[in-house]
Amino acid sequence: MNDTSADRTDHDHTRTERELRAALAALAGGVSPAPDAYRTARGAWLRRERRRRLVLAVLVAVVFALATLIGLWVLNQTPSDPGVIFSGPGAASAADTSPVRPGP
Template sequence: MTTPGADERLREALGALAAGVRADPDAYRRASSGWRRRYRRRRLVLAILAAVVFAAADAVGLWALSQADPNTHVIFSDPVPRPAVPEQVDRIGQP
């Protein structure tokens, strides 16, 4: 258990220590400007990284498209079914 005198001495010692501390008036402004600078730098790096990834994906896509042979890569190769007689229609109304 603590004695009442020890509590009082501890309070006086901590008070004297706190009285000896001098706060820098510009400390918060300097710290805040550092935080904002790092935040802007992080956002700029992220924007540049996103642009580089986008440009690389575009470049790879364009390279892949330019390497394709237009004669062998057909999307719709099934023949289109046509009616035997062009005037004959087997449904009525909008398609």
């Protein structure tokens, strides 16, 4: 005979579940944390956090210094002689561009 009724299947599930619960409870009961586990884990976490912040601060300082140096280098590349735009006979002076005032 083939005994695969719903009652038998439910009974097997509950029995298996009870056995698994008992086995896991026995296993968990034998495990105890180290006395200073929290302190060790917290110290490791704080070290990683300090290292992360230090790396970030150094990275920001390097980027700022690099941007400053590039800006100074670009400003230093400008020619020292007067530019071509405002030189020559066709250049307007400040006196030429002043508005004409009517006389008294």
